[in-house]
Amino acid sequence: MFRVNRLCPATLVVAFVAPLAALTFGRASLAHAEPADIAFTWNVPDECPSRAHVLERVGEIAGGHMAEASHVEVDAKIVQTNAYAMTITIRRGGEVETRRATSASCAALGDAAAIIVALALDPSRGAGEPAAQTPPSSSSPLPPGGDLEHGAPVQAPAPSMFPASSATSQRPPPAPSTRPSPASPVKPFGLRAGAVFDVGTLPAPVFGVEARFMAVFGPVQLGLGGELFAPVRETYSAATGAGARFQLFDLGAFGCFAPTRGPWRVGACAGADATWMTLEGIGVRVPSSSTLSWPTVRAGALAEYTLTHQAFLFARADAVFALADRRAVLTTSTGDQTLHEVPVLALRLALGLRANIF
Structure with a gap:
């Protein structure tokens, strides 16, 4: 029998982006890079972050990798019932990967999408890199914009077109956003x-x-x-x-x-x-x-x-x-x-x- 409990924000984020947090790479500066070869479809409710905002966050996270990336196709969709549910599919070469998550905050899902897309734009992430992942930790950085709540299953990242980077990476995580934390889930x-x-x-x-x-x-x-x-x-x-x-x-x-x-x-x-x-x-x-x-x-x-x-x-x-x-x-x-x-x-x-x- 499975029981779903409300978890603290940091634990919920780790449950969704633990495979991603270990992959997060820094940059020498936050200067905007040249546009990447990316086809980005962003189908979301009006109150969610705009497509331009998400692409701007991708540029902040990816840095110089924006200019080096091979062609990537991203199809992201967010729908709202009692909470927001996101499905994001990324195609690069012959590889396809789909991830899903829910949250009370659409802004949090927008930032999670930016992290996923930024990882897809890093051409150095290939099969030759070590597959070891940094173990989940309660001190893992939160994606800007708030916590992700446990809801729809998040697909396991391995095998993945985005294998984890070495745990010895010295690149800092993205700077946190100043957005307020999301409201609690809708009460029925x-x-x-x-x-x-x-x-x-x-x-x-x-x-x-x-x-x-x-x-x-x-x-x-x-x-x-x-x-x-x-x-x-x-x-x-x-x-x-x-x-x-x-x-x-x-x-x-x-x-x-x-x-x-x-x-x-x-x-x-x-x-x-x-x-x-x-x-x-x-x-x-x-x-x-x-x-x-x-x-x-x-x-x-x-x-x-x-x-x-x-x-x-x-x-x-x-x-x-x-x-x-x-x-x-x-x-x-x-x-x-x-x-x-x-x-x-x-x-x-x-x-x-x-x-x-x-």
Whole structure:
């Protein structure tokens, strides 16, 4: 049985770049070298480091080897679910090598990619060099930009087109970056709260609030909670002031499928609720109150925008369907008078915040 624990940043970096840290080579200066013969494809989300930035880091690390390198093709792709996942494939001559890693920080993956590409550009790394590798150590240098978290398996480097350099290399590691450490991994459970606006269920449009417990697993969101609306008063006799006070609340569950597109999540939702409407007579000879209840289902659209690593702004629009015929009736000496009939279809809009807290 395998168990994945959260490791300290240095140990996580060693797990991914230990074969690379031993290969890291210094340079006499940080002056830019002539462009290398490199075809570099960088397919990443908008918030990740740019292609130009990664190539600049490659130049800083590789130094003079940029001008000496043979033709290298690099295809790197980063996708985001709960964390960032990178796949980088390097082709040199007839050799092909693929590496994978995940991290909560896309910047950390960009720096790891720069190290891998810089190693591929060193023509002196050949089969004739010693294959011994420097043993992993908790003091191994971190790649600038933060730690890499243990996630997708990292392919073993041997046999590799980038064999390790001798452990006696005196070249210094690259200068550390000043970027802040990445945030902690996305927590799957949290709360969602916001304002909600209903048109159709009550005699007049009304505002309310919603609160829900959330569970998020990649593009899938599950929620459990309810909505409470402000009271609505309707007068049915101007002469006597007779009328009724209505209030609506519901409890239910829903699910959404909203894939990530850069900082956005956009998708569809569906759910089911138990709905209650309380009525209280006002201005009548014998005031009384009662409660109506019925089941409802809803279907709609969801859009979320990422504010921080754990906080999101959401907007939702739902069509709400009442599954039973419900009407409020006032009994008078002259007969029954219908005060309100719940329609089959109503519109509900919501705007608020979702926060992952545990």
